[in-house]
Amino acid sequence: MPTNKHILFTRPNHDPTTNYLYYWCDSIISLANSKGFVVHDLAKSKANKNNFDSHIKARTINFIFLNGHGNEDTMCGYNDEPLIEAGSDLSHFKGLSLYVRSCQVMQNLGKELVSSGVVACIGYGRKFNFFRSTSYTTHPLQDPYARIFLEPSNLVVSTLLKGNTFSDAFSRSQQAMKKNLQHLLSGASSPDERSMAFALYINIKGQVAYGDLSARI
């Protein structure tokens, strides 16, 4: 069923980490298309400041799913070009909502976005960690190590696309990470898998949600 809601993706692929996030957005983009959302996909080198700003200033976007590197004050795009910076004019983001799959952005920038009128924002206040297998470098979606970390993080957006609230999206992602953690800590996991548990635990603690969590896209 068509909707008038517009979703903006940024997914650079300039290094191994961003390349994995790039591929792990595929299923979310397919889901958004199937749900009738209008998808704006700033993929690879298109995830640059010029393209990003023109989409934001057009004021048609309802939700942004940002992937890439970042820190407390900055969210980056292709080749780590800053796309959003704390302390800059964030008024164009008023009324939007976001999920930021990046490191530490929620420490300062995320809070600033919400205080500038962003409806809701989910992201990470600490470093976002994941493991990869070198055996799957060319097949990131089949990587069993990465799946443990990236599947629950995708759940934030898939939950939102299905019409649920930010609160639901946050709690389902948390539950999925905790379920994976339980598996890693159980006898059912291999010693290899168990040794990765600490990184998933830090992601669980680092994921935060700000703003009006009763909102939907």
Add this chain to the structure above:
Amino acid sequence: MQTHTSSNHTEDAVLADQLRELVLERLKRLPEDMEMSIGDMDYSKKDLLSHVTDGDTVGKEVVEMQIEFLQDLASGHIYADE
């Protein structure tokens, strides 16, 4: 009032060494084919072991993550809200 003596510093150093050894043993169990993304950097198993052994910024960060995890595991805090 707490007083820091040379004895305290020695004990701290011993504890830090013991924690680092503990983390190294845990990291040795990581699969050989793994790479870890921590923020904007990628590390092989060999890289992680080397950083922790050297006690550099990355190594300290990995030790802190592991210790936080182990402390919360031991206290049961890791199972909170489940």
